[in-house]
Amino acid sequence: MADDALELRGITVTFRSRDAGEQPYTAVAQTCLTVRSGEFVSVVGPTGCGKSTLLNIGAGLLQPSAGEVRVFGQPLQGINRRAGYMFQAEALMPWRSAIDNVMVGLQYRGLPPEQAREQARTWLERVGLREFEDRYPHQLSGGMRKRTALAQTLALDPDIILMDEPFSALDIQTRQLMENEVLALWAAKRKAVLFITHDLDEAIAMSDRVVVLSAGPATRPIGEFEIDLPRPRDVAEIRAHPRFIELHSRIWGVLREEVLKGYAQQLKKAA
Amino acid sequence: MLRVAKNLRVWQMGVLILILLSWHMVSRNEQTAFFLGEPITVAGRVWSWFVPVDLPANALFPDGLPGRADIYLHLGITLLETVLAFAIGTVLGLACGLWLALAPTASAILDPYIKAANSMPRVILAPIFALWFGLGIWSKVALAVTLVFFIVFFNVYQGVREVSPVVLANARMLGANHRQLLRTVYLPSATSWVFSSLHTSVGLAFVGAVVGEYLGSARGVGYLILQAEGTFDVNTVFAGIVVLTACALVLDGLVGRIEQKLMKWQPRQGETEKI
Numbered sequence: 001m002a003d004d005a006l007e008l009r010g011i012t013v014t015f016r017s018r019d020a021g022e023q024p025y026t027a028v029a030q031t032c033l034t035v036r037s038g039e040f041v042s043v044v045g046p047t048g049c050g051k052s053t054l055l056n057i058g059a060g061l062l063q064p065s066a067g068e069v070r071v072f073g074q075p076l077q078g079i080n081r082r083a084g085y086m087f088q089a090e091a092l093m094p095w096r097s098a099i100d101n102v103m104v105g106l107q108y109r110g111l112p113p114e115q116a117r118e119q120a121r122t123w124l125e126r127v128g129l130r131e132f133e134d135r136y137p138h139q140l141s142g143g144m145r146k147r148t149a150l151a152q153t154l155a156l157d158p159d160i161i162l163m164d165e166p167f168s169a170l171d172i173q174t175r176q177l178m179e180n181e182v183l184a185l186w187a188a189k190r191k192a193v194l195f196i197t198h199d200l201d202e203a204i205a206m207s208d209r210v211v212v213l214s215a216g217p218a219t220r221p222i223g224e225f226e227i228d229l230p231r232p233r234d235v236a237e238i239r240a241h242p243r244f245i246e247l248h249s250r251i252w253g254v255l256r257e258e259v260l261k262g263y264a265q266q267l268k269k270a271a
Numbered sequence: 272m273l274r275v276a277k278n279l280r281v282w283q284m285g286v287l288i289l290i291l292l293s294w295h296m297v298s299r300n301e302q303t304a305f306f307l308g309e310p311i312t313v314a315g316r317v318w319s320w321f322v323p324v325d326l327p328a329n330a331l332f333p334d335g336l337p338g339r340a341d342i343y344l345h346l347g348i349t350l351l352e353t354v355l356a357f358a359i360g361t362v363l364g365l366a367c368g369l370w371l372a373l374a375p376t377a378s379a380i381l382d383p384y385i386k387a388a389n390s391m392p393r394v395i396l397a398p399i400f401a402l403w404f405g406l407g408i409w410s411k412v413a414l415a416v417t418l419v420f421f422i423v424f425f426n427v428y429q430g431v432r433e434v435s436p437v438v439l440a441n442a443r444m445l446g447a448n449h450r451q452l453l454r455t456v457y458l459p460s461a462t463s464w465v466f467s468s469l470h471t472s473v474g475l476a477f478v479g480a481v482v483g484e485y486l487g488s489a490r491g492v493g494y495l496i497l498q499a500e501g502t503f504d505v506n507t508v509f510a511g512i513v514v515l516t517a518c519a520l521v522l523d524g525l526v527g528r529i530e531q532k533l534m535k536w537q538p539r540q541g542e543t544e545k546i
Contacts, residue, residue: 061440079443091441095459095536104455105445138538156445 004191006035006058006083011067013053014180027053029218031067033211034158038190042203044255045213049197050087054219055164058194059085071160086149092137098148099124105156112238121122123151127181135251143174150178154185160192168198179206179235187232191223200255204247205235212254215262223254263269308505330332333475342495342514350518352411352480356524357473360419365465367420368427369457378428388423393417394479397486415479418470420483423465429458430464446456463537466530473522477515 006245013028022221035041053213057069060080065184065249067075071083072259092101107113124133127147137145153161163182167175183206186193197203203210204227211225230242291310315332320342328335371378371385397414403411433483434457442456484493493513499507 006544017291037537058446061443079446083444085441085444087437087441088434089437091437093438093442093456095462096455104442108442108446110450136536138536152441152445263291 003037004034005037005072006033007070007092007167007193007264008033008054008058009068011054011057011064013050013057013062014065018095022152027263028057028064029215029220031040031220033221035192035194037159037192038074038210039206040186040193040195041209041211042195042197042207043213043215044197044200044210044251045219046202046215046255046259047198048266049213049216049258049262051102051165051198051213051221053211055085055162055194055196056129058160059162060069061081080160083160083241084156084159086153086163088168090137090145092145092152097136098129098140098144101137101148102151102155105152120155122205123155124148126185127151133222143170144171145179146178146179150182150185153209157189158191161186163193163195165197167202175202182206183233184234194243200248200251202235202240204229204244205233210251212251212258215258215265222258223251231249235250240259284528301469305503308509312385312506313513316507317513321508335474342492344468345490345492345495346514346518347410348363348490349477349480349484349515352408352415352483352491353473353476353522355408355520356412356419356479357476360416360472360476360515361423361465363421364423364468365427365461366425367432367455367462372428372431372456377408385424389421389433393421394482397483400483401487404487406489408452410516411483411488414478415484418475418479422468422472426468427461430461433464435458463534466526466534468529469526470523472520473526477519477522 009032011028011031011033012026014026015022023186028219031054033041033043033054042127043051053062058080060076060078061084062067069079069080078160093104096104098119099117100231102123103113103116106119111119121130121133124130127150129147130145131150132140133146135144135146140148146169149166167178170178179202195203195206207227210225210227211221212225213219214222225228225247227247229238229247274341279383294307294310297308311331315336318326319337319339321340322338323340324338326332326336326338363525371381388390394414396417397410400410400413404413438460439452439456442452447455480491481493481496483495488494492515496508496511
């Protein structure tokens with residue numbers, strides 16, 4: 001379908017282990033996942049279940065062992081040029097100031113420096129960092145760095161936005177602020193979003209659809225839930241909505257078992 | 272601790288004065304003076320080398336001091352060799368380090384040879400370089416280049432390999448091609464490693480130049496030292512050492528200055544999280 005922004009078809013990812021004796025590790029098995037244009041999809045699953053692997057496949061940073069990725073109907077080869085990726089870890093270049101970081105993608109595209117700087121400045125303003133454009137990443141707080149990374153990703157105006165637990169390192173207040181800002185920015189542009197998180201509250205509060213993954217190895221989707229909560233939402237207030245609580249308990253019923261399984265496996269691995 | 276830190280310079284000068292004083296006391300004995308030299312005579316030698324003014328006889332120098340100002344040619348040669356070697360070695364090391372770090376096949380093939388070339392005592396190449404490049408400055412430059420090259424090379428190699436994979440993936444997602452990755456990610460990330468290596472390599476560029484001169488030359492501070500040693504003139508040898516040390520310190524300070532300018536993005540203590 002043409003209005004599918006990102007489509008993963010029968011994706012399997014098997015990592016060959018470096019040590020000869022060890023078994024190859026299948027992180028993701030036979031996974032199908034679709035994000036329609038303008039849709040906000042969250043993927044939740046226990047820790048270490050291969051959520052990030054799935055996102056890297058969608059970004060084209062990782063090649064699947066089997067299966068196919070389609071971007072707006074076209075098979076994906078190499079890096080996904082229509083996607084922007086917001087990483088979980090620090091991804092800003094420490095040797096560039098905030099504004100230089102935001103404009104770097106525009107420079108890669110060959111925009112003249114003054115024009116790139118102008119656009120970058122607009123984006124920094126939009127995420128509330130106007131006064132901090134000359135600061136280096138180490139001079140910014142964690143939340144400010146995330147905002148800069150958000151501006152960096154959105155400045156290229158990607159059609160698909162991939163987010164890998166982008167706010168997991170932030171404190172809860174900063175996190176809710178950022179979530180609301182992302183929702184506002186998303187509502188203005190209506191891009192396709194694939195959002196990875198381990199936080200079910202965050203997933204339900206932000207998304208149109210929540211996909212639950214099974215515990216690894218050989219992760220696959222085991223449940224899909226349409227979130228029919230009214231928009232625009234405030235992530236803090238929506239948690240008190242009766243429908244939110246109902247959805248939460250339904251999804252948690254599916255997720256709970258997988259979390260326990262995943263935890264047991266981690267214990268076994270550590271032993 | 273705090274009180275010492277406040278007067279750090281005073282204490283540092285104190286140590287220097289203590290060393291000079293004990294050197295002076297010890298050298299009162301003529302036999303020791305033959306081997307250790309005398310600080311006052313050494314200072315007089317440095318004066319004669321640098322200042323074109325004769326000093327009349329005085330309490331410290333009963334015979335007076337001739338102001339010959341004749342070291343500039345020698346010092347200029349040595350500095351020229353050092354700076355040339357430093358520049359050539361750094362550029363070569365940077366280029367080879369970048370190339371090998373980004374070409375895993377080539378680096379795998381060349382690995383044993385690089386290890387061998389690095390562990391070889393390279394100073395013994397000096398006679399061979401003298402044979403190849405003659406007794407002029409280029410044999411000294413070549414020797415010093417071999418010393419500088421490997422230090423910079425290994426640091427760049429390491430620096431490129433330690434680029435944060437997340438920053439790299441991010442740059443690729445933002446649409447960087449190979450050349451842009453090199454310019455905006457690999458090079459800046461390697462610079463911090465390069466600068467830490469430059470401090471060591473400035474000193475080694477000097478070592479290469481002086482050892483080269485020492486083994487065969489007609490000019491340079493190493494040549495002066497060799498001449499003095501031939502006549503058991505230990506004071507001139509020490510004077511030469513003092514001059515070389517001062518020059519190396521100045522060059523190192525220059526590198527430090529440039530480093531501070533270029534590396535201002537690096538967090539320094541007490542400056543982090545300034546909001």
